[in-house]
Amino acid sequence: MITLIGKDLAVKGKEFVFLDPAEECENCRFKSSCVGNLEKNRKYVVVEVKDNEQKCPIHSGEIVVPVEVDRAKIDLLTASKSIFEGSTFTYNAPDCDEKCDFHDLCFPDGLEENDKCIVLENCGKHKEDCKKGFRLNKLRLGFVI
Numbered sequence: 001m002i003t004l005i006g007k008d009l010a011v012k013g014k015e016f017v018f019l020d021p022a023e024e025c026e027n028c029r030f031k032s033s034c035v036g037n038l039e040k041n042r043k044y045v046v047v048e049v050k051d052n053e054q055k056c057p058i059h060s061g062e063i064v065v066p067v068e069v070d071r072a073k074i075d076l077l078t079a080s081k082s083i084f085e086g087s088t089f090t091y092n093a094p095d096c097d098e099k100c101d102f103h104d105l106c107f108p109d110g111l112e113e114n115d116k117c118i119v120l121e122n123c124g125k126h127k128e129d130c131k132k133g134f135r136l137n138k139l140r141l142g143f144v145i
Contacts, residue, residue, distance in 0.1 A: 002066055004034040005046070006059030014046045015072045017109045022058045030054060034064070043110025045072040074117075074141045077105040077126055079134040085122050088144055091115045098131045105138070116144040 009016065021035040028034070038044065050066040076091075083089055093113055094106055111117070119139050126136035 001037045003037050004064040007063040007065050008060050010049045010065045010067050017043045024058050043072040044069040074108050074111050076139045077136040085119050088118045100131050117141045
């Protein structure tokens with residue numbers, strides 16, 4: 001899908017999470033082609049940068065460029081033993097209230113409760129201990145849409 005992002009962010013491979021459009025976007029003539037294609041709280045990766053520039057008052061340098069983006073792959077730590085490469089599952093956040101070093105991998109940006117996911121890669125056992133005692137595996141996920 002095509003969207004517009006700040007010129008300084010328009011780098012192939014750059015990942016970002018779309019949080020919400022700014023107030024200034026509400027009456028912008030580029031709203032539908034810019035933020036209209038993006039889902040709130042989803043993680044995207046820039047796959048191609050296009051040759052064009054538009055003025056935009058909310059971005060650094062006040063310039064945006066069109067980019068092609070895909071949903072980004074997401075790394076996840078999970079205690080599930082029944083998930084393997086190629087399997088699909090519904091993400092349910094773990095029952096954990098710890099704010100440890102791994103919190104962002106157990107509750108990754110771009111992944112929401114009940115998302116349908118596919119395991120693209122099983123990266124193996126997580127080498128460090130979980131404070132809750134869970135035996136964690138690291139997975140790289142894609143989405144089933």
